[in-house]
Amino acid sequence: MTAIIEAHRISKTIAPGGQAAPLPILRGIEFTAAPGEFVSILGPSGSGKTTLLRCLSGLTALTAGTILINGQPLSALSAKQLALLRRTTLSYIFQSYNLLPALSVLENIVLPLRLSHHPINVQAVQRLMAELRFKADLHQRPAALSGGEQQKVAIARALMTKAKLIFADEPTGALDSLSRAIIFDKLRALAVSGACVVMVTHDIAQAAKTDRTLILRDGRIAAIDTRPTERRLFEAMQSAEQVRP
Numbered sequence: 001m002t003a004i005i006e007a008h009r010i011s012k013t014i015a016p017g018g019q020a021a022p023l024p025i026l027r028g029i030e031f032t033a034a035p036g037e038f039v040s041i042l043g044p045s046g047s048g049k050t051t052l053l054r055c056l057s058g059l060t061a062l063t064a065g066t067i068l069i070n071g072q073p074l075s076a077l078s079a080k081q082l083a084l085l086r087r088t089t090l091s092y093i094f095q096s097y098n099l100l101p102a103l104s105v106l107e108n109i110v111l112p113l114r115l116s117h118h119p120i121n122v123q124a125v126q127r128l129m130a131e132l133r134f135k136a137d138l139h140q141r142p143a144a145l146s147g148g149e150q151q152k153v154a155i156a157r158a159l160m161t162k163a164k165l166i167f168a169d170e171p172t173g174a175l176d177s178l179s180r181a182i183i184f185d186k187l188r189a190l191a192v193s194g195a196c197v198v199m200v201t202h203d204i205a206q207a208a209k210t211d212r213t214l215i216l217r218d219g220r221i222a223a224i225d226t227r228p229t230e231r232r233l234f235e236a237m238q239s240a241e242q243v244r245p
């Protein structure tokens with residue numbers, strides 16, 4: 001099947017400024033995923049998972065390498081074209097939720113739909129929030145919610161867009177196990193219906209239920225498991241955590 005996303009030799013280096021040496025965050029990553037695939041990314045904290053997701057989605061500029069989405073190199077797009085691609089094809093669940101504090105929960109959830117002039121079905125939002133076991137009032141501001149509730153709003157915002165390429169950065173980190181399972185099933189259903197889902201997680205049991213797992217260490221892909229099981233991922237993570245020479 002043709003890839004929806006391809007990343008070739010992507011690197012990201014941060015220039016801290018002053019006398020400090022440049023800091024490599026991603027070092028020559030190769031990544032390809034097809035529609036219908038559910039890919040997970042595991043790795044120790046600080047290994048570059050969030051940076052990788054941000055680069056793959058065009059949120060963060062690369063230092064080197066190429067990313068193609070639907071065969072189009074991101075580097076060839078103007079800022080406006082990139083914004084359009086991000087609105088029409090991508091959705092992103094942020095590790096830090098990124099909700100707009102001045103908007104209500106409902107307005108946050110439908111904002112991507114509004115921006116792309118899609119019809120807004122409030123009942124569909126209410127149904128989704130009930131499925132996600134969201135108990136709070138949809139007319140409140142995000143600041144009135146718990147971390148877990150805010151995370152559900154961020155997830156709902158991404159799920160409502162029907163994007164073909166979904167990036168999820170530890171989407172269930174703040175949630176109880178039942179909510180985790182429900183959200184995992186939602187992401188799986190998106191992949192079954194033909195979307196490509198790329199999810200960062202710390203949960204080995206969740207990763208073992210995806211189609212393929214990448215393990216990141218120090219900005220490099222340390223291992224790829226195309227038939228992940230909990231046991232194998234546990235062992236691979238242990239060796240990724242080991243102290244380096």
Ligand SMILES: Nc1ncnc2c1ncn2[C@@H]1O[C@H](COP(=O)(O)OP(=O)(O)O)[C@@H](O)[C@H]1O
Nearest residue numbers: 014023025043044045046047048049050051052
């Ligand atoms: N803008 C930045 N400036 C300086 N260091 C950064 C920046 N972004 C990320 N880093 C560093 O890069 C490393 C990888 O970060 P990140 O991608 O957030 O890792 P992960 O999501 O795997 O925990 C960390 O050591 C982090 O401190």
Ligand SMILES: [Mg+2]
Nearest residue numbers: 049050051095
């Ligand atoms: Mg992270």
